[in-house]
Amino acid sequence: MEIILASTSPRRRELIKLFGVPFSVIPPNDVDEDLSPISLTEDLKKVATKKAKSVLSKITKIDEKVIIGADTVVVLKGEILLKPKDTYEAYRHLKRLSGVLHEVYTGVGIVTKNEEFSFVEITKVKFRELDDVTIHKYIATGIPMDKAGAYGIQDYGALFVESIIGDFYNVMGLPIGRIWQELRDRGYEL
Numbered sequence: 001m002e003i004i005l006a007s008t009s010p011r012r013r014e015l016i017k018l019f020g021v022p023f024s025v026i027p028p029n030d031v032d033e034d035l036s037p038i039s040l041t042e043d044l045k046k047v048a049t050k051k052a053k054s055v056l057s058k059i060t061k062i063d064e065k066v067i068i069g070a071d072t073v074v075v076l077k078g079e080i081l082l083k084p085k086d087t088y089e090a091y092r093h094l095k096r097l098s099g100v101l102h103e104v105y106t107g108v109g110i111v112t113k114n115e116e117f118s119f120v121e122i123t124k125v126k127f128r129e130l131d132d133v134t135i136h137k138y139i140a141t142g143i144p145m146d147k148a149g150a151y152g153i154q155d156y157g158a159l160f161v162e163s164i165i166g167d168f169y170n171v172m173g174l175p176i177g178r179i180w181q182e183l184r185d186r187g188y189e190l
Helices: 010-019 040-056 087-097 132-140 156-160 168-172 176-185
Strands: 002-006 023-025 065-076 079-081 101-111 116-127 161-165
Touching: 002 010, 002 040, 010 023, 010 168, 010 176, 040 065, 040 101, 040 116, 065 087, 079 087, 087 132, 101 168, 101 176, 116 168, 116 176, 132 156, 156 161, 168 176
Parallel strands: 002 023, 002 065
Antiparallel strands: 065 079, 065 101, 101 116, 116 161
8 A cells, every 4th residue: 555645744744654654745736724613623624635635636546545635723712823924923823822721633634546534633732831032032943934833843842842632743733643543444554
């Protein structure tokens, strides 16, 4: 079996390697990511599946391939925090996350020759209290600018985490344990 990752994320690329099977990465077409807090889980599943399907249209032979698309957001008190548009928004996200519990949602869409399915994984993360100097220092690295919620748990942002409940890799953008289980439950061996 070969996995095709429908993503441009370098973090997802690193995580997909953990399956230990052949894989390739094909960037998905731009997908409308209109997300609503009211229907967030359904919206994330739809976006992730659209990403996977957009890659399906780019390949000629699916056979034993599994196409995986994903979309990750941070949710704080019902508000969706996407990738920051600028440094001010990055500061605002991090200041609001300081000292509080928030959730990371990742929608995953999987498309194979015979079926498609999707799910959402949710992980709870609590940040330590962050002072302005720390926040500005982190933003100055440029690291938070391409990450939902303006932080990466796998980099300097790990220092901000007081506790985590759930899948660590979900916070990085790809809940690989859940993907592995969902595929195994459907008879796919990795």
